[in-house]
Each structure stands twice: as structure tokens, then as C-alpha cells.
Amino acid sequence: MPNALKADLWLVLVTILAAISWGFSKEAVLLMPPLIFISLRFFLAGLFLTIVGYHQIKLLNWAQFKQAVFVGCVFTIGICFWVMGLNSDVSLTIGAFITSLAVLFSPILARVVYKEFISASTWYALPVAAIGVGFLSLKSGFDIEMGQILFMMSSLFFALFFILNTRAANHREVAGVDEVLEISEKVPSLPLTAITLLVVGVIAGCLSLLLESPSVVVDEFSMAILGWVLASAFIGTALRFFIQTHAQSLSANSHGVVILIIEPIWTALVAAAWFGERLSGYDFIGCLLIFLSLIIIRWTLIIQMIQPKNKTLRGSN
Secondary structure, three states: HHHHHHHHHHHHHHHHHHHHHHHHHHHHOOOOOOHHHHHHHHHHHHHHHHHHHHHHHHOOOOOHHHHHHHHHHHHHHHHHHHHHHHOOOOOHHHHHHOOOOOOHHHHHHHHHHHOOOOOOHHHHHHHHHHHHHHHHOOOOOOOOHHHHHHHHHHHHHHHHHHHHHHOOOOOEEEEEOOOEEEEEEOOOHHHHHHHHHHHHHHHHHHHOOOOOOOHHHHHHHOHHHHHHHHHHHHHHHHHHHHHHHHHHHOOOOOHHHHHHHHHHHHHHHHHHHHHHHOOOOOHHHHHHHHHHHHHHHOOOHHHHHHHHHHHHHHHOO
């Protein structure tokens, strides 16, 4: 099986785990302060992966370690915005669709930061997404809720995280006229994931000490809190992010950015089954337009995924 196909299949599983993780996290933040939850969730997950991958982590050089820490710092900002949005009154479904705009922001940020080519489909998708976000705000009289803003900020930093994570997980050479000017060594998927998660856990923990009352967790401890934290840490975080990083390391040319757009669909199904959420009116139109923008921006890749299958079918006739 080609590495690109393996990466695609792993990323489908990532989207399902991500959707389930929304449910775990929502249950947790209903019972405890959001930042201490994120700290415990990511630190436990990172610690587990560090133990598993200790021998690989020891082999990292300083440049590889710095790459992983930097990826973790960027992801920390995104995840903190995300959990504060999750702690708001915005529904899981709407939050998931807004967060999925990271797929749209990713090529724009790649162009700004790394001068990468940006396709025309990105510019076609932008106004559709903007109109979709506009519809989400109409329910409140064209007033964007704070929770929606928090999810929007998280999507920006998740886009940057996806770019940096992919670059860190793949070997890169920057060529000059006559020689290679820069070589960036690949960071193995397990150490990269472990360090990234530990960085999130440590920074979120520091923020919690400054902004929250972590003692609340001790005073109101219950088996429910423990269960949601452990499920989020080991299923929704350790397993999910290791698989995602491993999939990205298999091939830089997989259809990951296409496959990841189905996460809000899974999340909407989870929210409906788990919390009884339903979309109607402006919210439904807004989410539909946002999803349409994700399809537009990846339309060329979607066609490329379909065409080989069609050629195979024609060749067998």
C-alpha cells in the first residue's frame, strides 16, 4: 500500500477521534476550569508518549528539539483559545465548523510565512466562508458572540500549527544556486508528538495558576472528572495526535488537508447524538456555507482523488 494512501486512512481515523474528543472535552469543562483541564489532559498524554518514546527522544539533536518545542508553543495558543470557546455558550457543532476554517487559513499563512504558492481556489473560498460566518452571527442581530471569536482565533493558530507540524515531521532542504543552504532534519513522529503535548500541558498549567483556581478540582473531585480527563488524555489526545503526526510523516503529499475537513461533520453527529444539539435557520446555512468553502478550497485535490478511481474503472472495462 502506498504511503500516501496509508496516511489518508490514518487521517480518517484522526477525524473520528477528534470528533469524539469534542464530547469528552465538553463534559470535562462543565465540571472543572478549562485551562487546568487542558493542562492535565495534555500533560498526561505527553507524559505517556514520553515514556513510550523515551529512547527516541534521547536521540534528538538540539535543532530537532527546538522545532518540536516551537510547534508546541504555537499549538498551545490555539488550544487555549479553543477550550475557552468550548467553555462558552456556542454549540459544539458551530464551534467545530468555525474551527475547521483552519483548512482555509492554512494556505494563506503558508504564503505569508513561507512564501508558498496560494491557489485561486483559496480566494474563491474566502468570501463563501465569510458569508457563512456572517450567517452564524445573524441569530444575535449580526453580533458575533465571544465564543465564536475564540473559536476563530483557535482556527488561525491551528492552521499555523498544521503547517509547522508538517514541516517538522518531514525532511526539508532549502537549495541555493549551487548548493543546499539549509537542511532541516525530520523529527520522528513519536518524540514530536510527545514534546508538543508536554509543552501545551506545562504552559496551560502556568496560565491556570495565574487565571484560575486549580484547587476547585481537588475540592470537587469526582470519578466523572477523572474519567473525562483520562479519556481526553489517552484517547482524544495521545492516540489522536500520534496518529496524525505519524500520518503526516508518511507523506508530504497525502490528502490530509482534504480529509480533515470532514471533522466538523463527525462532530455535528456526535453533538446531536450526545448532547441533543440541532442546527436550524441561520446556523444551518452558516455551517453549510463554511463547509462549502472547505470543499471549494480543496476542489482540485478532491478531483485528483476521484479521477484515478475513474481511470481504474475504465481500464477494467
